[in-house]
Structures are given as structure tokens and as C-alpha cells.
Amino acid sequence: MRVTDQSISEPDLPCDAERFNQARAAQSVAVLEDYAEMIDDLIAEMGEARITDIASRMGVTNPTATKAVARMKREGLAVSRPYRGVFLTPEGVTLAARVRARHQVVLELLIALGVPAETARLDAEGMEHHVSDVTLKAFEAFLAAR
Amino acid sequence: MRVTDQSISEPDLPCDAERFNQARAAQSVAVLEDYAEMIDDLIAEMGEARITDIASRMGVTNPTATKAVARMKREGLAVSRPYRGVFLTPEGVTLAARVRARHQVVLELLIALGVPAETARLDAEGMEHHVSDVTLKAFEAFLAAR
DNA sequence: CGCAGAGTTTAGCCTTGGCTACATTAGTGT
DNA sequence: ACACTAATGTAGCCAAGGCTAAACTCTGCG
Numbered sequence: 001m002r003v004t005d006q007s008i009s010e011p012d013l014p015c016d017a018e019r020f021n022q023a024r025a026a027q028s029v030a031v032l033e034d035y036a037e038m039i040d041d042l043i044a045e046m047g048e049a050r051i052t053d054i055a056s057r058m059g060v061t062n063p064t065a066t067k068a069v070a071r072m073k074r075e076g077l078a079v080s081r082p083y084r085g086v087f088l089t090p091e092g093v094t095l096a097a098r099v100r101a102r103h104q105v106v107l108e109l110l111i112a113l114g115v116p117a118e119t120a121r122l123d124a125e126g127m128e129h130h131v132s133d134v135t136l137k138a139f140e141a142f143l144a145a146r
Numbered sequence: 147m148r149v150t151d152q153s154i155s156e157p158d159l160p161c162d163a164e165r166f167n168q169a170r171a172a173q174s175v176a177v178l179e180d181y182a183e184m185i186d187d188l189i190a191e192m193g194e195a196r197i198t199d200i201a202s203r204m205g206v207t208n209p210t211a212t213k214a215v216a217r218m219k220r221e222g223l224a225v226s227r228p229y230r231g232v233f234l235t236p237e238g239v240t241l242a243a244r245v246r247a248r249h250q251v252v253l254e255l256l257i258a259l260g261v262p263a264e265t266a267r268l269d270a271e272g273m274e275h276h277v278s279d280v281t282l283k284a285f286e287a288f289l290a291a292r
Numbered sequence: 293c294g295c296a297g298a299g300t301t302t303a304g305c306c307t308t309g310g311c312t313a314c315a316t317t318a319g320t321g322t
Numbered sequence: 323a324c325a326c327t328a329a330t331g332t333a334g335c336c337a338a339g340g341c342t343a344a345a346c347t348c349t350g351c352g
Contacts, residue, residue, distance in 0.1 A: 017205025020180065023272035027173065034166065052299060059163025064340055066301065083300055083347055114284040126169035126276030135269045138260040198329060210310055212331065229317055229330055
């Protein structure tokens, strides 16, 4: 063995690894969250969420949207019959509501901190998925106390 | 065609798609950024960055770290000879410095907003990769003016 | 009614980032 | 000097999220 022994002597949580694992976990649900919110938006706006509309708004091709919806169905967030629109399960609706609220808070926070609206809009997407409940509460408190 | 025509009549930027594409782009470089910073840390602490140490700290297995380093070499951020440690190119060092500085600002911002230190540590990872230069400047200004 | 075109799905490919299992190298200590 | 062990590398698997191309369904209109 070389000089070290640090690297192999951490039995449980190497302290850094923990936060990377959490970030990876957040990332793996980010897509579900975005699709849930988008489907909810489309249903509100147009009465139904079609694959083509979902794909167009997400900036992906139809097959990609189809696959994402398939995953959502597998995870119990959405339902759909072949060649029909996509709808959210109660779990999907709950998720969408939570995601939308969080998105709004993050966006408002960025703007409150002086970030230009357009930049805030772009950065909020992506950031939001990594904002925990505790952090969200802190953001809300800051916005309220402003 | 059904009721809509909204979805197919956007020639250039469907307005939503844009921000999702940016978030996806940020995500695709996030791993490079994390590894660059980690390698830089390890070199500073131990004089060299070994695959085993990188893997351990990132919370992944050795082959995963090896693959990530291979990608970094491909992208011109790192160099290494077989069975030797990993080192950063000047570009890698620059990236690491930028990432570390940004990470620090995001962490400090969260703490300044009242997020508990441990939560801040967890959330900053993941969020940081989606913080643009403009937003970073706003964060710095807020911290300075506090 | 039937058919053309829009919308949807399927098949198959690529890359990335995980993993396990196994092969190989290199450093150390006897 | 050589063997043993830790470290590294390689092969091959999987899932996710992109894509294109092609097949299939549905629907409205002539």
C-alpha cells in the first residue's frame, strides 16, 4: 500500500459521498417532477395532455416523451390508454402541485436576490430539484420577512 | 387534428423547451465539474489523486470513477498514465477553481438565508451546477451587502 | 365509406453513469 | 527475489434519456 489508509478506512459514510448520493437521487426524480408539472399544466390549459404537446414543451422528440410517460406510469404517477391523452394519478397531481409551489418559491427567491427575471427563469429549472423541504422553508421565510 | 394548433406552430423556441434544454446541458457537465473539484482537492490534500480515493469520496465504485476520468481525459480536463494518479490539465485546474468558488458562494448563501449548515451542504451540491454567472454575481452581491 | 395525414407507438441505436466480476500491475515485506 | 495484496484496469451488464426511422391508429373530410 502507498501512503494512504484514509480512503479505505471509512466504514459507513465518507462524508462527501453522502451529498453526491443525495444529489444523484434528486436528479433521478427530476425528470418525473418536470413531466408531472408539465402534464398538469397542459391539462389545465387544454383539457388534456397529448404526447406531442408534452414533447414540444419539454424540448424533446415524441418517442422521448413517450418513454418518459411510460416511466411515469410504471412509477404510478400517470395513466394513459394507447393513442389517448395522458392523465395524472392522485399521486401525480400531488407531486405536480408540490413541484409547482417549489418552483415558484425558487423563482421568486432568485428575483428577490436581484437576478434578472429571464435568467431566474432559466436557473430555477434545474436548481429547484435540489431544494429540500428544509431549504424551501428557509426561502419562504426569507421572502416573507423581506 | 384535434382542438390544438398551439403545439406545432412554434418554429424556433417554444419558450419552455429552452429552459429544459439549458438544465439538461448543465446536468451533462455537472459530473465533470464535481470530479474536477474532487481531483483538485485530493491533489491538494495528498499530493496526488488516486482512483480509489476519487471513487471513495464520490461514493461510487472504482470502475465508475475510472470511466469518469476517461471522459475527463477525452474532454481535455485531466491526464493520467496507467496505474498512476490522475492530474488536471490547466483547463481542469481552471474549472476546479471556478466550481469551488461557486460552490462556496452557494453554500454561504444558503446559510445566510437560514438553512442549517448540514442541509446547506447537501443541497448546495446539485444546485450549484445550475447557477449561472449572472445568478452567481447576484448571490455575491447579496452576501456582500448583508 | 374510405383514405390521407396527423398523432402515437415501436424498434433500434448512442451516450452516460451506475454496477459486479475478473484480469492485470505494482509495491512491500520477508 | 519473489510472493502477496492492494490498486488499477477491463469486460460486460443495466437503466435512463436522448435520437431517427418506420409502423401503426385514429379521425375528419370528401
